[in-house]
Amino acid sequence: MVTKEKTKNRDMLEKIxxxxxxxxPDLIKIMNVGKITSLTDYFVIIKGSSNIHLRSIAxxxxxKMxxxxxxxxxxxxxxxxxxxxMDYVDIVIHIFDEETYYYYDIESLWGNAEVETLKTGE
Known part of the structure; x- marks a missing residue:
């Protein structure tokens, strides 16, 4: 059953x-962490190419939000x-430069989460 809250979160996720x-961005991944933590429902992982690029994305x-x-x-x-x-409570956005993205490897830290890699607007 899809609740009103889940629909709201999914709509917000699509906007983000x-x-x-x-x-x-160079990369966008959605991690559904709601089943393994009560902290948030989703992580959005974004990789950019420079500090200016990261700030522009943020x-x-x-x-727009x-x-x-x-x-x-x-x-x-x-x-x-x-x-x-960027913490939107039910959705937490992580925007990384390339070096930091690979150093922290968030996907491995939350290995039980469902991960979806999206095509970016190249």
Missing amino acids: ITYANEKK DNIKK KENGQNVWHMEGYENAKWIL
Whole structure:
């Protein structure tokens, strides 16, 4: 059974992916972590090519989500832009540069999560 909350989260997830794709990231993955943690339902993993690119992705997501009435609850890492974290409570976005993405290997840390790799807006 699909609940209203799950539908809302999926709609929000689709918006985040669209807004990220507008800035042509190198990679987007969705991790469904809701079955293995109570912290959040989804991680969105995004890889960009430079600190300017990472900030551009984060800025676009934040701006467009705010226009849709969704404010980021917590954000960190923007200044050094190696790993920008954007917490929308039910969805947590991780925007990495290439080196940091491979160093932390989030997918392995949450190995039991379902992972979906998306085609990016190249």
